[in-house]
Amino acid sequence: MSGASSPSGGKKFEMMTTAPVERLVVKQAVPAVIIMLTSALYNMADTYFVSSLGTSAVAAVGVSFSLMNIIQAVGFFFGHGSGNFISRALGARKAEDAGNMAATGFFSAFIAGLVVAVSGSIFLDPLARLLGSTGTILPYARDYLRFILIAAPFMVSSLMLNNLLRYQGSAAFGMIGMVSGAVINVCLDPLFIFTLRLGVAGAALATLISQIASCVLLFAVGCARGGNVRISPRNFSPSFKKYREILRGGSPSLLRQAVASLSAVLLNHAAGAYGDAVIAAISIVNRVFLFSGAAVIGFGQGFQPVCGFNYGAKRYDRVKKAFWFCLRLSTVLLTLLAAAGFVFAPDIIAFFRKDDPQVVSVGALALRAQCFSFPLVGWILLVGFLLQTMGKGVPASVLAFSRQGLFLIPLLFILVPPLGVLGIQICTPIADFLTFLLALPLGMRALRKDLS
Secondary structure (H helix, E strand, O other), rough: OOOOOOOOHHHHHHHHOOOOHHHHHHHHHHHHHHHHHHHHHHHHHHHHHHHHOOHHHHHHHHHHHHHHHHHHHHHHOOHHHHHHHHHHHOOOOOOOHHHHHHHHHHHHHHHHHHHHHHHHHHOOOHHHHHHOOEEEEEEHHHHHHHHHHHHHHHHHHHHHHHHHHHOOOOOOOOOOOHHHHHHHHHHHHHHHHHHOOOHHHHHHHHHHHHHHHHHHHHHHOOOOOOOOOOOOHHHHHHHHHHHHHHHHHHHHHHHHHHHHHHHHHHHHHHHHHHOOOHHHHHHHHHHHHHHHHHHHHHHHHHHHHHHHHOOOHHOOOHHHHHHHHHHHHHHHHHHHHHHHHHHHHHHHHHHHOOOOHHHHHHHHHHHHHHOOOOHHHHHHHHHHHHHHHOOOOOHHHHHHEEEEEEEEHEEEEHHHHOOHHHHHHHHHHHHHHHHHHHHHHHHHHHHHHOOO
């Protein structure tokens, strides 16, 4: 790539390193927020439409979410690992290095998705039981997982491409592919589930088709326009050095998602001892918070390309200014959402499963408990994004691992035996408080020392 035509030169570089930070973050964040909301909508839609099929069917979708976390972990690993490197390379005006990394990351991601699909399909029933399926949930989980596994290579590739575009400051192109896929999923869900009477399998089939559509659109539209890095097979050049960079930039995301999947599996097994209704209730609460936090994650993702470009260009003042701007907005938003969630908790849970009083009762208390720690999540997420984008792999990985690995999983073993369902309901907010206490010194050190 020549400097004249590359995304590292000209308008994009100047925009990312000189435009007013607040306006720049908002410009990058709006598409990212929409992408995160539509991504959360995938799972919300499946849960909502499947809820009419019964409590065990809802629980099956919740159990399968652990596998989707694993698939997302692989996509985020390659997307964040490649994207972090690419944004710093573009900030340092090294366009050729960025192009080689983009191709290596994309094709590696697709291959990794194939490995997940094949291995999961071979061991489908053991996988469903491992994820937390009870005897009554297993038939529904089997039907749902079968199509989700087929979708794995496309889901991994879509996530990788979306993050690749976002780190280049082209989140709007990623929005086109992700939103289109979500719209397709929402339209196909009722058609397949009710009209064609495919049940739970219909929800998964809708997800499969929507993921293929997203992947094709992201590649065709995003990676061929807007001055973005082009992905070409001839630039696929796997090497130890490139995978080391992907590991450094992507390991926090991989750890975060992988441990989230493990904690979800353990949570399903713990809840399963008290019946399908408890699994369904916890699954609904997780979906609600995933959707509620999507806007804040989107703002954090809007912060990342600004951080990467300016960190690469050694404009540390702009990095700090962007961080504090995002933190103020996210804290206000999360506080408002927490207040609304606390007040309307029973109504929110009933929206998904009003015919099962136990699901509503268990879910409402879990939702209210988690609202107490929700305002702290902004600091936790933004510090993680900051460390990861700066290439601080070790502290970023420690923070990514801490919420589920250091705190949530041990709390399940400590609180559930003596407290039962109450222990399941309160372990997540306690883990959030403990993670905040860990993130506080990590963030202050990065802002005062590494960006001075």
